[in-house]
Amino acid sequence: MDRAHKTESIETLRGVFADAGAVVVTHYLGLTVAEITDLRGRLRKEGAALKVVKNRLAQKALNGAGAGAHDLFKGPVAIAYAPDAVSAAKVATAYAKDNDKFTIVGGLMGDQVLDPKGVDVLARLPSLDQLRGKIVGLLQAPATRIAGVLQAPGAQLARVINAYAVKDAA
Secondary structure, eight states: OOHHHHHHHHHHHHHHHHHOSEEEEEEOTTOOHHHHHHHHHHHHHTTOEEEEEOHHHHHHHTTTSOHHHHHTOOSSEEEEEESSSSHHHHHHHHHHHHOTTOEEEEEEETTEEEOHHHHHHHHHSOOHHHHHHHHHHHHHHHHHHHHHHHHHHHHHHHHHHHHHHHHHHO
């Protein structure tokens, strides 16, 4: 790899670290190409990506990050990342539970370095879409209750009139 290509790779990694909500650092030693392709497909469905990185280039891209961040990049490392903080962690954690060869080393979330337990906690958080759904549900609940309260007297009146109509018909 020539110097220009290394510089380009470092700049790409700096962009990934800056733009990603969270970066999950993993070891993939022993995974087959088919297994890595399967993992990439799962990540892609959630809007995330997997990139195999050279440790030295990743450490240079993290220039200025905490000392713990540099310790994550030892051995065969791949990073899973996404614009939101949860999706990459969810998929990587689920895949690590299914496959013993794939392990989570830690993660980066902004300037904070996460250990594997921190990544697991991050993976258990609801996704952005789930949070949006909960907020919409909370906003709609009062309107639904008001409509039910306003509709109730009319419905009761209709039932009383219907009861008299049935009584007179009999």
